[in-house]
Amino acid sequence: xxxxxxxxxxxxxxxxxxxxxxxxxxxxxxxxxxxxxxxxxxxxxxxxxxxxxxxxxxxxxxxxxxxxxxxxxxxxxxxxxxxxxxxxxxxxxxxxxxxxxxxxxxxxxxxxx
Amino acid sequence: xxxxxxxxxxxxxxxxxxxxxxxxxxxxxxxxxxxxxxxxxxxxxxxxxxxxxxxxxxxxxxxxxxxxxxxxxxxxxxxxxxxxxxxxxxxxxxxxxxxxxxxxxxxxxxxxxx
Numbered sequence: 001x002x003x004x005x006x007x008x009x010x011x012x013x014x015x016x017x018x019x020x021x022x023x024x025x026x027x028x029x030x031x032x033x034x035x036x037x038x039x040x041x042x043x044x045x046x047x048x049x050x051x052x053x054x055x056x057x058x059x060x061x062x063x064x065x066x067x068x069x070x071x072x073x074x075x076x077x078x079x080x081x082x083x084x085x086x087x088x089x090x091x092x093x094x095x096x097x098x099x100x101x102x103x104x105x106x107x108x109x110x111x112x113x
Numbered sequence: 114x115x116x117x118x119x120x121x122x123x124x125x126x127x128x129x130x131x132x133x134x135x136x137x138x139x140x141x142x143x144x145x146x147x148x149x150x151x152x153x154x155x156x157x158x159x160x161x162x163x164x165x166x167x168x169x170x171x172x173x174x175x176x177x178x179x180x181x182x183x184x185x186x187x188x189x190x191x192x193x194x195x196x197x198x199x200x201x202x203x204x205x206x207x208x209x210x211x212x213x214x215x216x217x218x219x220x221x222x223x224x225x226x227x
Contacts, residue, residue, distance in 0.1 A: 031213060043201065043217035055214050092154065098213040099143055099205055108154040 002026070004105035006092050013082055021077045021108045024038045025094030032075050034059075034067060038088035046081075046090075049075060050098060082088060082112045119218040127226050132189040137203030141181065146215065147164060147176060147187050150199045157173045159187070159200075164207065181187040192225045199223070 011018050027030050034046040045059040049069040059068075062096045064082075069075040079086055089109050093102040136145070144163045147213045160192045162185065168177050175188040183226040189196055199222050203215035214222045 022134075023152060035215075035217075042204075042219050043215075045214045045216065048212050048214050050212065059214070072129060089154065091215075095213060100213070101146065101158055101161050102213070102215060103158060104148075104156040 003093055006032045006090075006105040006108050007095070008092055008108060009106065010109045010111075014113050015080055016039055016083060018078065018080045019082055019110065021079075021090050021110070023075045023077070023092030023094075023105060025092070026072060026103055027073075029094035029096050029103075030072065031095045031100070031102075033093045034075070034077050035091045035093065036088040037091060037107070037109065041088075043091075045097060046077070048098075081108075082110075082111050086110060087112045116124075119200075119221045121221060123218070123222045123224070125224045125226065126192055128192060128194055130192055130225075132192050132196070132223055132225070133156075133188045134200050134202075134223070136185045136187070136218055137183055138204045139217075140183075140204075140205040142180070143207045143213075145176075145178060146186050146203045146205070147174075147185075148201045148203060150201065150220070156201070181198075189223075194225050195227045197223060197225045 007022045008101045031081045032049040047067050048056040051072045052069050067077045089107040091107045093104045095102045119136050147159040147162045150156050162178045173190045178185045198221045202219045203217045
């Protein structure tokens with residue numbers, strides 16, 4: 001079956017612009033996670049969804065970051081007023097249930113100029 | 114913060130040799146997962162081992178877990194050039210509030226020379 005997909009694969013934006021990153025999880029997976037990977041910080045957890053609710057937003061680095069999930073499926077991560085330190089690869093993962101194996105998408109490489 | 118610390122940071126071996134990577138962590142876990150990453154993009158899941166398990170195998174991969182020492186190891190036997198990648202351990206913390214979010218180590222860069 002299809003794996004986790006993310007779009008766009010690459011995004012270049014100017015400082016101060018807003019960006020939206022999309023994640024399509026594996027069909028039927030109830031749990032969805034966003035992580036980001038940067039040179040200085042390694043792989044960091046951002047937010048977790050169970051269904052459409054987000055019980056854990058503890059990893060979002062600032063209030064410029066928000067995410068939503070609709071229909072228990074697609075999720076979008078929005079970064080407002082992007083800064084250069086937001087440049088990273090943003091990874092989405094899904095699992096059948098929380099605490100099961102997480103399957104990762106290919107990521108979106110965000111570059112903020 | 115990084116829960117897992119991996120050792121070594123880089124490993125260079127010849128094809129056919131075995132590669133062993135170690136991971137240590139600080140807090141109690143529900144499970145520990147190993148991932149492979151090529152070229153800084155998507156992570157490929159290798160093995161999940163739960164806190165009540167001590168060893169798991171998958172093909173040429175063998176993972177051990179010692180919860181008393183808070184450590185895990187990944188062994189790749191008979192390595193191939195295609196195994197060249199970065200390998201990460203990730204822990205799912207114990208306790209009701211973790212919801213399965215993973216905390217990653219810094220990774221081990223494995224290079225297998227043909």
